[in-house]
Amino acid sequence: MKFIKFILISLLTIILVTCSTVPLTGRRQFTAIPSSQMLSLGRDSYKQALSEFKLSTNQKYVSSVKEVGSNITAAVDKYFREHNQSSILAGYVWEFNVLLSDELNAWCMPGGKIAFYEGIMPICADDHGIAVVMSHEIAHAVADHGNERLSQQLAVQLGGVALEVALAQEPETTRNLAMGAFGVGSVLGILLPYSRKHESEADELGLYFMAMAGYNPFQAVNFWQRMKGMSKENPPEFLSTHPATQTRINNLNSKMNKALLYYNQSQKK
Numbered sequence: 001m002k003f004i005k006f007i008l009i010s011l012l013t014i015i016l017v018t019c020s021t022v023p024l025t026g027r028r029q030f031t032a033i034p035s036s037q038m039l040s041l042g043r044d045s046y047k048q049a050l051s052e053f054k055l056s057t058n059q060k061y062v063s064s065v066k067e068v069g070s071n072i073t074a075a076v077d078k079y080f081r082e083h084n085q086s087s088i089l090a091g092y093v094w095e096f097n098v099l100l101s102d103e104l105n106a107w108c109m110p111g112g113k114i115a116f117y118e119g120i121m122p123i124c125a126d127d128h129g130i131a132v133v134m135s136h137e138i139a140h141a142v143a144d145h146g147n148e149r150l151s152q153q154l155a156v157q158l159g160g161v162a163l164e165v166a167l168a169q170e171p172e173t174t175r176n177l178a179m180g181a182f183g184v185g186s187v188l189g190i191l192l193p194y195s196r197k198h199e200s201e202a203d204e205l206g207l208y209f210m211a212m213a214g215y216n217p218f219q220a221v222n223f224w225q226r227m228k229g230m231s232k233e234n235p236p237e238f239l240s241t242h243p244a245t246q247t248r249i250n251n252l253n254s255k256m257n258k259a260l261l262y263y264n265q266s267q268k269k
Contacts, residue, residue: 020144022143022144022201022205023080023085023088023142023143023205024204024205024208025143025201025204025205027197027201029143029144029148030148030151030152031144031147031148031151032147032151033147033150033151035090035091035147036091038110038111038144038146038147038150039091039092039110039111041110042109042110042111042113042146043109043111043113045109045113045184046095046109046113046115049109049115049184050097050099050115053099053100053101054099054100055097055098055099055100056097056098056099056100056118057100058098058118058121061098061116061118061121062097062098064127064130065096065097065098065116065130065134066096067127068127068130068131068134068215069094069096069114069134070094070096071131071213071214071215072131072134072135072138072209072210072212072213072215073094073112073138074213075209075212075213075214075266076089076138076142076209076212076213077089078212079212088142089112089142091111092111092112092141093111093112093113094112094113094114095112095113095114096114096115096116097114097115097116098115098116098117098118098121099115099116099117099118100118101117101118101119102117102118102119103117103119103120104117104119104120104123104227104230105117105119105120106120106133106134106137107137107140107184108137108138108140108141109141109146110141110144110146110147111141112138112141114134114137114138116130116133116134120133123223123226123227123230124223125223125226127215128215128216128219128222128223129219129222129223129226131210131213131215131219132206132210132215132219132220132223132224133223134210135205135206135207135209135210135213135215136202136203136206137202137206138206138209139201139202139203139204139205139206139209140198140202142205142209143198143201143202143205145198145201145202148198149198199248200248200251203220203248203251203252203255204251204252204255206220207220207252207255207256207259208255208258208259208262211259211260211261211262211263211266212262212263212265212266213266214263214266214267215263216263217252217256217259217260217262217263218256220252221249221252221253224245224248224249224252225249227245228245228246228249
């Protein structure tokens with residue numbers, strides 16, 4: 001009994017030590033991988049993903065994604081700096097690319113490495129639509145969802161070993177799990193759909209982030225209405241998640257008043 005009690009206390013200690021808090025929402029999460037390792041893995045995974053695709057030559061798409069991305073990340077950086085939380089983005093180097101693919105998808109690696117596929121651009125329609133997708137993906141990274149999911153997958157599939165051990169002993173499996181955890185399922189045939197909890201959280205944070213940058217948060221509802229129309233038969237990669245589209249629209253509307261506070265503040269500057 002004493003030994004079992006010791007094990008339980010040890011496990012509880014590990015969980016408490018490896019718990020972190022998601023900014024703005026306050027949700028507690030289990031993130032077992034050190035941030036330095038996640039940043040390194042994010043950089044390597046981004047290079048690998050880019051090697052699997054050609055970069056878009058559509059200059060309108062490229063310039064719009066880079067401009068919107070720069071605007072939103074500047075606002076996010078400013079928010080955390082003003083709230084003495086710059087450590088959340090320590091080591092982030094924002095980068096934006098558009099990839100030559102018809103898939104309706106976008107993703108953001110740990111450390112701020114972002115990619116849009118050409119296929120999602122017509123659904124975005126304009127800079128406001130790009131801002132919806134951009135802020136949603138940035139939210140996944142800022143909320144450390146990749147760490148949370150990869151920590152869970154390492155525990156389930158590789159017995160909970162540390163990331164460096166997993167990379168040494170099972171490098172291909174581990175890198176595949178990482179890419180799947182970051183939402184890049186089309187590259188290696190693996191996708192770990194974000195949970196309802198993660199998607200709802202990214203929707204909420206994304207709504208605030210785009211509003212901070214001066215993009216009208218009501219455009220998020222318009223974007224998901226357009227996406228809803230595209231997903232009646234075969235849901236695109238970007239929608240391989242649990243929440244029904246109408247449910248997430250309802251959730252966005254429920255957060256709109258708070259988002260408008262950020263938006264109105266951005267309009268005064």
